[in-house]
Each structure stands twice: as structure tokens, then as C-alpha cells.
Amino acid sequence: MKAAVLYETKQPLVLEDVDLDEPKAGEVLVKVGAAGICRSDRHFMHGDARINLPAILGHEGAGTVERVGPGVTLTKPGDQVILSFVPACGRCKSCLAGYSNLCDLHMATGPFMLDGTCRLHKNGQDIHHMGKVACFAEYAVVPETGCIPVSADVPMDIAAMIGCCVPTGVGAAVYSAQVQPGSTVAVVGCGGVGLNVIMGAKLLNAAKIIAVDIRESQLEFAMKFGATHSVNASDRDPVAQVKELTGGLGADYTFEVFGSAETIKAAYDMSAKRGTVTVVGIAPMDTEASFNAVDLVRNEKTIRGTYYGSARSRNDMPAMVELYLSGKLNLDDLVVRHYGLDQINQAYDDMDQGEVGRGAIVFD
Ligand SMILES: NC(=O)c1ccc[n+]([C@@H]2O[C@H](COP(=O)([O-])OP(=O)(O)OC[C@H]3O[C@@H](n4cnc5c(N)ncnc54)[C@H](O)[C@@H]3O)[C@@H](O)[C@H]2O)c1
Ligand SMILES: [Zn+2]
Ligand SMILES: [Zn+2]
Numbered sequence: 001m002k003a004a005v006l007y008e009t010k011q012p013l014v015l016e017d018v019d020l021d022e023p024k025a026g027e028v029l030v031k032v033g034a035a036g037i038c039r040s041d042r043h044f045m046h047g048d049a050r051i052n053l054p055a056i057l058g059h060e061g062a063g064t065v066e067r068v069g070p071g072v073t074l075t076k077p078g079d080q081v082i083l084s085f086v087p088a089c090g091r092c093k094s095c096l097a098g099y100s101n102l103c104d105l106h107m108a109t110g111p112f113m114l115d116g117t118c119r120l121h122k123n124g125q126d127i128h129h130m131g132k133v134a135c136f137a138e139y140a141v142v143p144e145t146g147c148i149p150v151s152a153d154v155p156m157d158i159a160a161m162i163g164c165c166v167p168t169g170v171g172a173a174v175y176s177a178q179v180q181p182g183s184t185v186a187v188v189g190c191g192g193v194g195l196n197v198i199m200g201a202k203l204l205n206a207a208k209i210i211a212v213d214i215r216e217s218q219l220e221f222a223m224k225f226g227a228t229h230s231v232n233a234s235d236r237d238p239v240a241q242v243k244e245l246t247g248g249l250g251a252d253y254t255f256e257v258f259g260s261a262e263t264i265k266a267a268y269d270m271s272a273k274r275g276t277v278t279v280v281g282i283a284p285m286d287t288e289a290s291f292n293a294v295d296l297v298r299n300e301k302t303i304r305g306t307y308y309g310s311a312r313s314r315n316d317m318p319a320m321v322e323l324y325l326s327g328k329l330n331l332d333d334l335v336v337r338h339y340g341l342d343q344i345n346q347a348y349d350d351m352d353q354g355e356v357g358r359g360a361i362v363f364d
Pocket of ligand 3: 088089090091092093094095096100102103104105106
């Protein structure tokens with residue numbers, strides 16, 4: 001099958017034929033239908049995050065089940081499925097505590113399948129599976145727990161979005177921060193994930209939703225998804241601007257959705273007394289972020305991270321699908337660019353150039 005392979009950081013992905021094994025026990029072969037262009041893959045390409053190489057990236061995907069391995073009961077051939085990049089084991093401490101987004105077995109096995117081996121190879125060499133999804137390829141072998149069946153009414157590209165940016169962004173507002181009605185929210189970074197944070201805040205009836213970005217185009221686009229105000233961080237200090245828009249108080253809930261020490265500090269500094277700062281963006285590895293320790297205490301602030309929007313894929317992705325089908329999440333306007341797999345490097349360049357909304361690779 002054709003796949004886009006990362007051999008070396010800071011180099012383009014290589015489009016080539018690779019070998020894919022049959023699914024083993026508890027695994028599923030999926031024909032990929034669509035794969036989203038998320039910045040998390042870009043971090044691996046740039047070397048800002050580490051993955052065993054070579055690797056096939058792509059963790060925001062959806063497709064159709066082609067064949068299943070022995071013992072699979074959660075899905076069957078013909079099902080349309082959303083792929084989860086945390087296929088939870090259901091047995092570890094995190095899973096049992098209700099945090100399947102942090103599954104210990106998944107984290108311990110990283111870019112290998114749950115049994116610690118790879119299904120992807122080229123000339124006898126193993127190729128690693130980003131998030132046990134690896135959907136920048138025509139087919140993927142994934143654990144059955146990473147397949148979430150979805151109605152065929154949901155277009156493939158939108159189903160793919162529900163594999164990462166939707167649960168991550170909406171979940172950050174709904175499950176992690178638990179935004180209260182009537183509150184003020186500031187979202188720093190309004191790309192694919194940030195727009196979903198905005199939609200999550202709108203869903204929970206936040207009164208004021210301030211979009212913060214360095215690009216005017218992103219800010220205008222964010223208004224479609226529920227932002228009520230915008231702040232251009234390249235004009236003037238975004239902290240001062242958010243304070244002005246909130247009567248000097250700062251925002252009750254702030255979200256960092258880019259991934260840098262600078263934007264984490266900005267999200268912290270623009271938060272109000274008793275404010276909650278939720279960090280979604282993944283900063284380059286070894287980044288240390290800082291905030292004023294006295295301010296933290298005297299203003300009773302909370303700072304927390306959120307992985308996968310603290311969403312439990314098997315439980316919460318179907319809820320996101322229902323929110324979309326009932327018109328409460330505007331996912332139709334989110335995917336604005338479609339590419340073939342052979343245009344994948346272009347798709348990532350477009351993201352770097354600041355094209356608005358989400359891009360998606362679509363397969364025939
Ligand atoms: N926590 C998780 O589970 C999780 C899941 C998915 C993605 N992520 C991370 O979330 C981040 C966002 O991902 P994305 O796919 O939406 O990326 P994106 O590139 O689509 O969006 C990033 C946005 O940040 C803006 N930006 C850049 N510098 C800024 C600054 N100084 N101030 C304000 N805005 C700025 C960009 O203009 C862009 O609109 C990435 O770091 C990604 O790895 C985390
Ligand atoms: Zn992602
Ligand atoms: Zn687990």
C-alpha cells in the first residue's frame with residue numbers, strides 16, 4: 001500500500017509502497033477514508049517531539065473496517081469507524097480510574113502495537129505507528145479498542161476530525177475546564193484545535209469568548225465558531241488586550257492551544273482571580289514554562305494540562321458525533337482544504353503558512 005513515511009526529521013515525508021501485516025488477535029484492518037492535518041504530527045517532523053523512526057504519522061483518522069483479527073468483537077467488516085490515538089486497554093490503573101485517555105499500556109508501548117511489535121515494514125525494517133493509528137497511509141492496522149463505530153451519515157473527513165481536534169478542543173472546555181455558563185473565556189491559538197475549544201465554550205454558554213491569534217485571518221474565521229471578540233497578539237500585548245476586554249479582570253477560563261512557553265505564560269497572565277488555565281498545546285520537548293508563584297497563590301489560580309481533551313474515546317466520541325448530527329457543533333465549516341496523500345507535504349506547508357481551518361487528506 002501507499003504511505004507517507006517519516007525517515008528523518010526536518011525532511012519531507014516520503015511517499016512510497018510499504019508492507020502491512022494482517023491484523024493479529026484483537027486488531028482490525030481499516031481502509032483509511034480521511035486523515036486530518038494536525039500540528040501534533042508536525043512536531044515529530046520538526047523534531048520538537050520524539051518518535052522511533054521510521055514512522056508513519058497521522059493520528060486523526062476515520063475509515064472503513066476491511067477485516068478483523070481473531071477475537072474481535074467491538075467492530076466488524078463494513079463498519080465506518082473513527083480511529084482513536086489512545087486505544088485504551090480498559091485494565092490499567094488509569095483506565096480503571098476513568099482516565100482512559102491516559103491508558104498506561106498504550107503509553108508504555110508508544111508507537112508499537114499493544115503487544116510491543118509493528119505491523120508496518122519496508123525491506124524487512126520495522127516502521128512505527130504514530131498513536132497506533134498511522135493513518136497517513138491507504139490502510140491501517142489498529143487495536144479494536146481504537147475503532148469507534150460511527151454512523152455512515154457522518155462524512156469521512158468530519159469523522160476523522162472527531163478522532164483528534166474535536167474531542168481535544170471541545171473536551172478541553174467541557175471535560176477538563178468545565179466552563180461555567182456566563183463566564184469569560186480566552187483561547188490563545190485558533191487553529192483546528194483552538195476552534196474546537198471555542199465551540200466547546202459556546203456549547204456551555206460562556207458569555208464572552210475571546211479569540212487570540214497572531215493572524216487576522218484566523219481571528220475572522222474564529223467568529224464563525226462562536227468567538228465574540230478577537231485579539232491580535234502580533235499588534236500589541238495580548239494580555240493587556242484581554243484585560244481591557246474583561247474590565248481589567250482577566251478571563252475566567254484561558255486555554256493555550258499553540259504549544260510554547262510564551263503562549264503558556266500569556267494564557268496564565270490573562271487569567272482572572274480564581275481563573276483556570278488549561279494547556280492544550282504541546283510545546284517542544286524539554287520546554288519549561290513559568291508563571292509568577294505569588295500570583296498563583298494570592299489569586300487562587302489553577303493551571304492544568306489536558307490530553308485528548310480528557311475525553312474517553314469510546315464513551316465521548318459518540319457524544320461528539322451526536323452533537324454534530326444535532327447541529328450543535330459546526331464541523332461542516334471546519335475542514336476547508338482537501339488533499340490527496342501525494343500532497344501531504346504541501347498540506348503541512350499550508351498549515352505553517354497559517355491557512356485557516358483544518359486540512360484533511362482524503363482517499364478514494
Ligand atoms: N493535548 C492534546 O491532546 C493535543 C491534541 C491535538 C493537538 N495538540 C496540540 O495543540 C496545538 C494546536 O494544534 P493545531 O492542530 O490546532 O495547530 P494549528 O497550527 O492549526 O493552530 C495553531 C494556531 O496558533 C496560532 N499561533 C501561533 N503563534 C501564536 C502566538 N504567539 N499567539 C497566539 N496564537 C499563535 C497560529 O496562527 C494557529 O492559528 C499543537 O501544539 C498540537 O500539537 C494537543
Ligand atoms: Zn491531533
Ligand atoms: Zn489502560
